[in-house]
Amino acid sequence: MRKILIIICTLFLLLLTFGFIRVNTHKSLLNREMNNYLVTKGYAEEQYEVKVSYHIDNVLLGYNPYIIKVTYSDDPGSFHFFEYNSKKKELTQTGIAPNNNFKKYNHVD
16 A cells, blocks of 8 residues: 555656646747747847746636736836747737836737
8 A cells, every 4th residue: 555655656746747847848938939939020139028927727727828928128017918829830919918008009919
């Protein structure tokens, strides 16, 4: 009985480790893809900041678990959200969280 418990705990830890490695690998890949996308749109790397986050609850709800958030240096109060479609191999802008004064957005695709 004790051997079975040790085997189950070891398998659980291995799965947890591989899941962590997989998520971090995908986050790095998406960060690189987003940087390439913005460079092709004419932005310099100093003009924006990209953050990729993983949300397991989105997996449970059937949504894309990776959220890509871009903040432009000339509009720091607004966050632009993107999604990567792995089947089509394309990035699309999915939304904008506005700044406080609701000014015109310069970075809408």
